[in-house]
Amino acid sequence: MSPQRNTGPGPESELPEYAGHYRLESCLGSGGMGVVHLARSTSGMKLAVKVVHADFAKDPEFRGRFRQEVAAARRVSGAFTAPVVDADPEAERPWMATLYIPGPTLSDHVKRNGPMPPAQLRRLMAGLAEALRDIHRVGVVHRDLKPSNVLLAEDGPKVIDFGISRPKDSELRTETGKLIGTPPFMAPEQFRRPREVGSAADIFALGSVMVHAATGRGPFDSDSPYVVAYQVVHDDPDLTGVPEDLAPLVLRCLAKEPEDRPTPDELMRELRSAAASYDTQAFIPPQRANDVPSPEARVEEPRRRHGKRPLRSVVLAGVAIVLVIGAAVTALSVGGPTPASDAATPRTTAHGFHAWEAKPTSGGGAAQCSYGAGKLLCTQSRQVFALDPSDGSRLWRHTLTGVEGDGPPVLSGGLVQPSTSKGRHLEALVPSSGRTRWQRNMPAHGAVRASGGMLLITGTDGTVTGVNGASGKAEWTGRIPGQSTPYFTSFAGDTLAYATSTSDDGSSTHVTAVDPDTGDVRWDAHLDGSLEPFDTEDGSVYFLSIDPVYGQTKALVIYAPVSESTRTMVLPVRRELARATVHAGVVYLLAIGGSLDALDMGTRKRLWHLETSVSRGSTPVVDSGHLYFSAADGRLLAFDTEKGRLVGQTPPRLRTNSDRVMAALPEPVLADGHVYATAPDGTVFAVDGRDPSRW
Known part of the structure; x- marks a missing residue:
């Protein structure tokens, strides 16, 4: 290209x-x-x-x-936003x-189709209330909710744009005293006392958005931004055209004083009473969905309203009112301890295990860890380090040069292999000391995957090189038949690596199993659907079946290469950005928004379902009786795999103003009955996996 x-x-x-x-x-x-x-x-x-x-x-x-935009978007990633991927x-x-979600903005929808009918308005208001509940729950105030920042996806509205609309507008004033904003969707306190703006300002904006959706105009309407600002602070809103059953609730949202406005939970309770009359029809016909780009992929442009001048961000000079920048966010305080020391802090628990926590480096963001050679091996930014799993003390630390850790280190060929697909070369370390054993150049934009004792390097031309993890020498080079640019997946305890490619229309997936030692193809299959492998067990490969348009997981598929047979289990409800693992034939599926399912692939029945209220979680890991995953706020949660109930969780450990976002949250590490996890504040900690109730 x-x-x-x-x-x-x-x-x-x-x-x-x-x-x-x-x-x-x-x-x-x-x-x-x-x-x-x-x-x-x-x-x-x-x-x-x-x-x-x-x-x-x-x-x-x-x-x-x-960085502020990234941090805010990361914290609110969930079912009601465009989730951050990397x-x-x-x-x-x-x-x-962020995830690309087909659908128009509310602004475009109203411009093209006119005001929404009452049933769709109720659905919109309920969806926005749910979105604000989740946004406020993680300590963020959006401060720029407006029609162009609401995406009408097929499964409901998504709130987007947690960034900045212009550079150099981070303070409440600019160099000339000019102040920027979109007055019709701002709360009175944003003009009167902007430093005190809280979550109630988003509720006021929701009320203004609902009036726009119902009428095509705002509750305060004038060609002059000065007049609109005055109206917002002093005048009653114009609700002409808002359905009678919604008007009282919208009016409460538009109360002048923040304390007089309902909370998102109160809004949902009010709307629930009318749930029987909700129209569950999608906001847009399916045939139009692919024609409208996601507004997460839009930059603010003028939006023309019916019979009015374009509604745009305006610049006001010499005015004693504050119009804050579009989409600025305010971080609220986040709970949870923040250890001040780099030293490990042990704590004795049941079974004689000493729970501990430590901050091994000064780098930001969550470390990514694995277990090997009797050590906890971790990557954090450009640091690789080994911890003693018994007490968290740091055994060694190595600074990467020309590379950046991208995923947890792995042990291959008896050496520590930092995952370095972002760098210029590979670097293998001695596990006892952290010293470099060998280095090897990487192709530009190449990808590397460890599988057994080999590293598989894929170049942009599709050529694959098998590198011996112990020596750093190439053992073989070639192409994988039928795979133009093979990117590999491998799983612990499996001797094969898997390359997959999906047809352009998403109707089929080509899977090739490769022997990493030789590059030989062990088996090859063409399976129905858009499939992503997530685990292997007893010689079978487990896949998520993904809707090729909307990206939702709609089914689970098992492929048994010995019999060349497949088994499919359609999910009762499609899941967004699901992550899964399998244990003893049961698949545990965790989705954005916190839904957790246990699915028996033998009987094709759901054993249990639980709403965990976690907006974003890591890939779950399972032992004989518990399931564990990490949350975006640094909590480690444990669930009983038989009954599907929460049995323990650690405190949040979310660093204020964190600007580090990874493609996936680091999953916990299980070893010898203990659980090792990491948090966004840089903490690495260990707890007794046998007794989560004492966490």
């Missing part, structure tokens, strides 16, 4: 071809902050990738604001990737 021309401001003549590992396929929108691209992950998932303009990438203040605020051109 040739580089794309930049259509936004800035001197650069061409846009990058890649953002991290993601190839940028087409430009979806451009504006003051940067350019948004349609991209695909290695598995084929559609993403919307924001890439900051080169000029702004050089500005430290703007980089700080972009980000790199420190890249030469900072970028953030």
